[in-house]
Structures are given as C-alpha cells and as structure tokens.
Amino acid sequence: MTRITTSPAAPPAPAAEPDRGPRPARRSGARLRSRRDHPLRRITPWLFLLVPLALLITFTYVPVGNMIYYSFTDWDGVSPDRDYVGVDNYTQLFTRPEMFRVFAVSFYYLAASVVQIAVALYFATVLSFDLRFRNLFKGILFFPYLINGVAIGFVFLYFFQDGGTLDSILAFLGVDGDHAWLGDPESANTSLAGVSVWRFTGLNFVLFLGAIQSIPGELYEAAQLDGASRWQQFRHIIAPSIRPVLSLSVILAVSGSLSVFEIPYIMTGGATETSTFVIQTIKLAFQFNKTGLASACAVVLLLIILLITWIQRRLVPDEKVDLV
Numbered sequence: 001m002t003r004i005t006t007s008p009a010a011p012p013a014p015a016a017e018p019d020r021g022p023r024p025a026r027r028s029g030a031r032l033r034s035r036r037d038h039p040l041r042r043i044t045p046w047l048f049l050l051v052p053l054a055l056l057i058t059f060t061y062v063p064v065g066n067m068i069y070y071s072f073t074d075w076d077g078v079s080p081d082r083d084y085v086g087v088d089n090y091t092q093l094f095t096r097p098e099m100f101r102v103f104a105v106s107f108y109y110l111a112a113s114v115v116q117i118a119v120a121l122y123f124a125t126v127l128s129f130d131l132r133f134r135n136l137f138k139g140i141l142f143f144p145y146l147i148n149g150v151a152i153g154f155v156f157l158y159f160f161q162d163g164g165t166l167d168s169i170l171a172f173l174g175v176d177g178d179h180a181w182l183g184d185p186e187s188a189n190t191s192l193a194g195v196s197v198w199r200f201t202g203l204n205f206v207l208f209l210g211a212i213q214s215i216p217g218e219l220y221e222a223a224q225l226d227g228a229s230r231w232q233q234f235r236h237i238i239a240p241s242i243r244p245v246l247s248l249s250v251i252l253a254v255s256g257s258l259s260v261f262e263i264p265y266i267m268t269g270g271a272t273e274t275s276t277f278v279i280q281t282i283k284l285a286f287q288f289n290k291t292g293l294a295s296a297c298a299v300v301l302l303l304i305i306l307l308i309t310w311i312q313r314r315l316v317p318d319e320k321v322d323l324v
Contacts (some may be wrong), residue, residue, distance in 0.1 A: 064302075070295035077291035089296035099297070102277050105189055105264075106257045111254030112193035118206035119197070120244075125234055128212040138209070145202035153266025156195045157182075160267075185273035192264050192274060200256070204249050211242040225308070247316055254312070255305045277301055 071089055073082040093099055123141055127134045132254070144152070159165045160181040170176070182188045215237060223233050261278040264270065270279040285294035 055129070067295045067298055070292055071299050073292045075291045076289040077285055078289065082292075085292065089293045090300075092293060093296050093300060099280070100277075102275050102280050103258070105274060105276050106260070108193040109196055109257035109260050110254065112197045113200075113257055116197045116201045117204055117246075117249055117253060118250075119199050119207050124205050124208035124212055126237060128209060128238075129230075138205075141205050142202035144199050145206075147199070149262040150266055152195065152199055153263050156191075156263075157267045160191050165207040182268055183272060188268060188272045188274050192267060195263050195267075196260070203252075207245050207249060208242060211245040212238055215241050247312075251309055251312060254308055257307075258305055259301065 002173060045182070057290055072084055074085050074088075075082040120141075122138070125139055131137075162180060166181065167179075179187070179193050187213070213320070219237050220233060228236070259278050260276045261282070264274045265279050265282070268274045270276070270287060278301070280293045281297040284290045284297065
C-alpha cells in the first residue's frame, strides 16, 4: 500500500497593519515640544514680572536717577529753574568737614545694632526649642516692629522727658532719676539708640527664627543622642547654619546705623548733637532750600553704604551651608 506524505502547510503570512500614523507617544512628545517652543510660553514669566518691574523702576530707579541729576544743579526744590553747576555741590560737601561730623552719631546706633542682633539671636535660639508660651513670647518680641516709627518717637518722648515714665519708675525703685535724658549729647544719643534696639530687635528675631526652624530636626536628634548640650547644639549646628542670615543682618545693621532718621527727628529734631546725616540732608533740602546740595549728600551716603556692603561681602563671603 502506497503511503502518501504531505508536507505541512506553511503558516499564513501576517496581514500588513494599516497605516495609522505616528504612535501616541511620539505624537505627545511632538506636542510637548511644540508647546515648549511656543512664543507665548517664552514671554509668560515676563508678563508676571511686568507689574513688579514697573513699580520698581517708577518708585526706585527713576527717583535715584532724578536725585543724581539734581546733585549737579543748584535747584532750590521750588523754582522750575535748574542751573547746571557741575561738581560744585560735591566740592562744597567735601570741603566742609562739619558735614561729615554727624557720622559720629552713627556709632551709637552701630553699637545698638550689635546689642539687638545678640538679643534677637538669643531669643530666637531659646524659642526655637519646645518651650511653654513660646508663641506668646514671639508675638511680644515682634510687636514693636509693627508699630509706626512716628508713634514710637512720641511714646518714648514722653518716656524720657523730665518727670516722665522713666523717672517715675526709677523713683519707685529708690533710684535718683532726676536727669535730663535728652538734654546732653551722650545720654540723648544713648537713649535714642536704646529705642532703636527696642524697635528693631523683632525684625532680626524673625529672620533668625526662620533660619533656625529651617534646620532639619534629625540634626538635633543626633546631637542629643551624642549627649550634646544646648550650647554645643548652638555652636556646631545653629551658628554655622544661619551664617547667611547673620551676614544679612549685619549688612542691614550697618546701613541702618548710617541712615537713621525718624526716631531722632521726632524725639529731638537733631538737637543736642543728635543730628544724623539723613536729618542734616533733610534740613538742607526743606529748611535751607538747597535741594542740589542735599541730593549730593544723598548720593554720597548711597555710595558709602554700597562701599561698606561690598567690603563686607568681600571679607565675609557667603558660603554654601550643607544641612544634611
């Protein structure tokens, strides 16, 4: 019997897939690229910055430019005539040593700035740990900074006057307080510097407290496991971590001590040798109608602050702080 063998049939060829266009992944990638390259996307950040930049230019850079322009004129602040006098205002400023003697008053406020930074750093460190009523103490420390400077000047004017609040407190404690606190230069400048400590400690306190609270809690836990005391935690964890904020506070303290105005102006008006460079500049502009010379004083003060800030940044550069 003859056996008939047949070869197995070849599998059918797969049907060709219809052309459905690009895959969805490729299509979405191309769509994202097209959105990323869209012109509107490039200008969107500038649209958000438009209003802040307009306000900054209008109320900061334009007045500074006008101030620089006025410093080269003899404008009296009232008349429309502004005659160009070149560097005559600057020559007059630097040939009158009494114009710069008022900077001696700034040393009182500079010393007060050191005190307020130390006090603010102490309370920020203490209140960063778990303490009862710490939120109450935070509000008490920050509250003076929220009060208007003019109101503070009037309050402390009655506080330091003869027979005022301070004399009454000293008399109650049995201390002879019959003293004209704002009557002689040394006690007047010391009193005014003390007012600035009371007012601006809250600002430094908030800056330090925010920097301390940004330190990871794991570092404190590890330090406690190693038996570190509070002082050791401050020295090896807190102090290195808040160095940039501390540098910022020092810059603000130096610039603020050179440009003190409202508290001495309200309380003494610059009398008893309490006049600052800013008070002197204001009097030149609005009392003696020498706006050109006052503008030159303001430009010089701005340059001095920028120079001191630059020197400080060069001597103590910012270092990257690794908190991990």
